[in-house]
Amino acid sequence: MVVTGERDRPWLAHYPAGVPATLEYPSRPVYWLLEEAAARLPDRAAMRFFGHEWSYRELLALARRVSGALRRRGLQRGERVGLLLPNCPEYLPSLFGIWMAGGVAVPLNPLMVAEEVASLQESTQCRILICLDLLLPLVRNVGPGAPDVLVATRIDAYLPWWDRQLYRMARVQRLGLSGSLPANAIEWENFLTEGSETSEPEAVEGEDLANILPTGGTTGHPKAVMLTHRNLLSNAWQLYHWTGRRTGEDVILACLPFFHSYGLMCCGLSAVAMNGTIVLHHRFRADKVLRLIEQERPTIIPAVPAMLTAFNKELRRRKYNVAGVRSVISGGAALPQAVAEEFARHTGATVVEGYGLSEASPVTHAGPLDGSARPGTIGLPLPDTDAIIVDAETGTRLLPPGEVGELLIRGPQVMRGYWNNPEATAAALRDGWLYTGDLATQDADGFFRIVDRKKDLIITSGVNVYPGDVEAVLRRFEQVEDVAVFGVPDPDRGELVAAVVVPRPGISFNRRAFDAFARQHLEVHKRPRKVEVSQLPLPRNALGKVLRRLLREKFSGEDGEEMAESAPASAEAGASAPSAGTDHTPARASTPSDAAASAPPSPNR
Template identity: 45%
Template sequence: MDCIWRRHYDPEVPAEVDIPDVTLPELLYRSASDFPDNPAIIFLGHTLSYRRLKQSVWQAAAGLARLGFKPGQRLAMILPNCPQTVITYYATLHLGGIIVMLNPLAAPREILDQIQRTEADTVVALDHVAPKVEEVRKALNLKHLIIASLADYLPVPWKWLYNFRARRKGQQVGPRPGTGQMSFQDLLTDHAPPALAASSSDVAILQHTGGTTGLPKAAALTHRNLVSNVAQINAWLPHCQRGGERVLAVLPYFHVFGMTASMNWPINLAGAILLLPRFDAAQVLKTIHQRRPTVFPAAPTIFIALINHPHLRRYDLSSLWGCISGSAPLPQDVQEQFEALTKGRIIEGYGLTETSPVTHLNPIAGKRRPGSIGLPFPNTSCRIVDAESGLIDLPPGDVGELLLRGPQVMAEYWQNPEETALALRHGWFYTGDLARMDEDGFFYIVDRKKDIIIASGYNIYPREVEEVLHQHPAVQDAVAFGVPDAYRGETVMAVVVPKPGMPVTAPDLFDFCRQRLAVYKTPKIIEFRRELPKTAVGKVLRRELRAEAEAKLKGAD
């Protein structure tokens, strides 16, 4: 397929970008050398300069080395957005280690599964999350459990208040005595760290995903993959001022979109990261008003929440000149309303965990297409092929499977050659997404070839929800799928067939799922039936159920 999309690049955007042969920590060290006194992280009133951030990374690297951490070892982080996340991330990579990002909302069963799959032997967890790790610790081969607290990077009055409220809620504060847990602050040491032990070809991140099949697996992203995506974003936004941008970081760093667009990219720019531990609409509006960010990567649900906030008009959002929207489709009315408030521009894009993640974006200055994910990045090739054979190129306008190739595409699925062979074929990454390209090279996602549910930007795999429902003693059969939700994009619905003579209620199943799944994966709607519609070979007609549910919900509106 000819790269016809390049004709619609903004004038300053090149067709190809030189990818530097460096590691992720070297991006940080270069910024610290060029702008040592610039703010790197502004976190709830506490500021770390680039000099201080680099020093903290080296202290953490020295501390991990003294614990015996070696190149190639896996370190799991179970943290929200906080300074310790950034410090641990670059310190581990400095030592040639591999990061495994886990969602702090993950249930103990999910923590166990992801740590076992990647064989991580060191964990850095938030103190409030530590009890969930302890619950499964006996089944893990952990060498070290390091406990971080948000209070460590709060100004003194806020620190006291934070700890007081946490204790009142019965939450763990800091490491628990007698458990072998170690304080993150004790990890930091003034000893000199070892020399940089990573190379650009080394795996940096193991990021969990369901991929095209829905089965949990870890995408192995190298330093080069992630550095490439940073370089591509730089090229796409050529007017960014190095050392002069302020990036609002609300997207979670355990999500690859947040990791790249809200951490690696602004650090490469020597920008100030306005770091928030979680999304709260009022806090985000206040931060924009007071701290004046210039760039805001976010998901559509965030923009929806902001434009619908009751006190929106009290805040000045005019500092934002650019917003990047990803993780789910961006409604056109939301785009128009938010742009009217900021006088800036939201550009919608597309990407996947396996592609570090961004592969497409709409032009920041040029013409956009409503409903389009935009144009492929520099150095990125795309094809639309027939969904049956996956080999025949289709003309513009026809719907087929989207294939990708570029330096941001993962190396493999970690220790999973079968799934790797399915996804990486004939030199292309098969996304599993159905798409079309118009005559000008703008791409549009039409449907998910996979049955993935995307709620608030999170990927939810129906099979995982169904497996939990099937564990309930009163459930005979169950199917899960996504239905439209005005705020979250999609939400999880389940249709359940109870076992004869074993009564069960929706609240029973809500509670059962909440104990075994992250909150965002728990079904929000449960319907009971005597049987599920199936094909002649016994396959559940998931799309038929989804269509019925959507019709009912639409009728209820």
């Protein structure tokens, strides 16, 4: 099917001064960004973490050591390596080292449960896994999905004294008094000795795979995005130019997790492209991050709306010196204008909204950083990025400005396709366009606005939750006959996960047991926060598909019915997935102030 109609690019007239319409992209692998940064400003601070600092020269040397060690362990070009890490000093050296060795990185979410981790390892055939020691209980050591080589790292040595003790207590709790590692594991420091700072990188092509990024799924075959070296380098290059090609001037706050495309691109790769200093933080708490902002003086903060909401609440309570922040780019969910304006008042920063999706590396749109951003819009397409609105019914007829239709994207950052899923690839990529599944509108000047989602995706605290995946897990609970999952509005998190459960006939539904099952089998953001038990069948169309829209309308409106709240967060804390948080306790049920650390917030829709 071919999109018909006249196309133009009115947004080009509204680009900030100095931002070109088209760019020249280096014909290099994505690891070239680090090599170039180290050659340009070798002594510039690349990373900071709890008072520890690494220059670009040192970061490159670590990446080369990882590359050499991986190849010594038998990694072949194109093989996958899993990363089960929070934002810590080992993440970027591991990532760039994988690419330098010719490998493909598979970022894994530390808030997954063990069966989710094993499913993704098995489906992507990760033979090697680099993992935080506190997360080792999530890793299957025998059977399908078990890695041949397990590299274990720990971060307690970087932490302040009291946090270091809490970390070690958590380590005993999860690994036992001996703290012994599995037989197939090697400690990070020993692993590095197997490589060399002079290791030459593998010659890879721009179209070779760099990342396989899981986008959701708790079943045996989750959908995962394939991003090439060209995709990632192009998007980093686009953002480097969008921010004014500033080199060696900026400090970037990296609270958004690297295991998600938003955090990786906006806090990691684009920061390396600009020779920025990346301030790593592995768990978000508004008060602690605001103190970190006071200490490190970041100039750029990539964020999700829930983070800014939490910042605003804390800044109303107590005064912090946050005047050095220059730019804030928000993604992951719609940014309320009042939230943006309040944070701008506190900091003096320019706060803009952006948009993207994992399938586009992820950023496709961003608000201009010169003060001309328009509230309520996702801004303008990045250089070399085409965006159009087509009719949602056929996806082939170009719509004029002001009309609502499906948003289509085309550009060098758009994925190759989905891993081992040609049907989903064919549905998403048609005639060179990425069909986003989002309903949007474009004004006459080329500013875009997201209106709604064609899909039933739930976004809670900036985290994507796929109802079908949650339903598939909940249906395994012995008391459930049928279940429908959907999102309901929430002022702090954007949406909450809600469920309507039809119990099995003749069985008394036990809510406590249901919640315990969810804690065991679903990561924290996927667990239903509101549950309704219905003795009536779920509403379905003629084809048997559940009409989630009717359920949302029933329970979301001002006059809608109330749903029962889930158990309080404190009751869930002990069963949450392990987290290397500053307080070093198991991850709590998410609140807005947890958005960046206990989730992969993204600019997705």
